[in-house]
Amino acid sequence: MKRLINCDSLFQAGHIKNILQQAGIDCLIKNEQLSGGLGEIPFLDCLPELWILRNKDFERAQSLLKSSCNANISGTPWGCMNCGERNESHFAVCWKCGIHDSINT
Template identity: 45%
Template structure:
């Protein structure tokens, strides 16, 4: 078992999302320290950070590549205009909320 990534306390939802995305890709993993945020003050904050671990060490390179791609993908959110109705949308949306047209 190998540690893949350590998240900040604020990134806990992201850690849960990436764990599920890896499982969908067929990579067994677990999230450690998932509930330790409630113990802040009782134990050092660095020990409360969520950690994503890969069960099968042979899957580590593939998991790293996937995680890096997903994190890089999440950083780029360029706004776009719907080609069907002209609605201006934020970059994280893949389809128009107004007419349902998918991003080109």
């Protein structure tokens, strides 16, 4: 089992889960019950995480995630300071490594 992404909201996690399940990729959301409607930036380990159950599905899940995100962009993509990955604006954390780009900045 591999972690695909740290989501910035349960809504996002559910959205991605739907996309993956439509493609026949089994996944689960961790920390689902811990996410509240807090105004503060939550700690990373309290954010919902999306996990891919079968490792062989992981790369396909990543490309699905990328293409699904490219479909509905309204903002400026940002580059992850940790891994250099390009992230769409609606991602609060890097989709690849889960690092938040703007903590303490």
